[in-house]
Amino acid sequence: MKARLIAxxxxxxxxVAEGFGEYQKRLxxxxxxxxxxxxxxxxxxxxxxxxxxADEGQRVIAALPKNATVVLLDGRGRNHSSEALAQRLxxxxxxxxxxxxxxxxxxxxxxxxxxxxxxxxxxxxxxLPHMLVRLIVAEQxxxxxxxxxxxxxxxx
Numbered sequence: 001m002k003a004r005l006i007a008x009x010x011x012x013x014x015x016v017a018e019g020f021g022e023y024q025k026r027l028x029x030x031x032x033x034x035x036x037x038x039x040x041x042x043x044x045x046x047x048x049x050x051x052x053x054a055d056e057g058q059r060v061i062a063a064l065p066k067n068a069t070v071v072l073l074d075g076r077g078r079n080h081s082s083e084a085l086a087q088r089l090x091x092x093x094x095x096x097x098x099x100x101x102x103x104x105x106x107x108x109x110x111x112x113x114x115x116x117x118x119x120x121x122x123x124x125x126x127x128l129p130h131m132l133v134r135l136i137v138a139e140q141x142x143x144x145x146x147x148x149x150x151x152x153x154x155x156x
Contacts, residue, residue, distance in 0.1 A: 002032045002098045008056045008105035009130055010037045016131045023138035024058035029079050036063050049069050049107050057110025068098040070117045077120030086147035103130050
């Protein structure tokens, strides 16, 4: 099983890229984890945000691996404790399908992308910068995998 984080937005700040890379490396022997960056739609004065969201959505859908379990990152999604996320990760492993975690653009996910989702995951009620969400997802997946492996990283 492999996992992808498909995220709208390019050129993460160095501190995000470094942190993501660290957790990606740590996670690699339990769950290969790849970041796919999607170019954001064009926004600005006189531009249609709905069109930008639709354009992003088309690129996100094109990046989805075939037959993957698709997990939308969305504030209205299901909250998980770290232990519950570890149980979800174990269930995903038993499905034997690749995973695709999706982070949308400023307006969120297009309806076409939302329709592809098997489930939605909320990392909390706070509104967070989407670049920071990348880092949080990587860390939480590492924490979940370490829980399943009885690794001492998680000491709740």
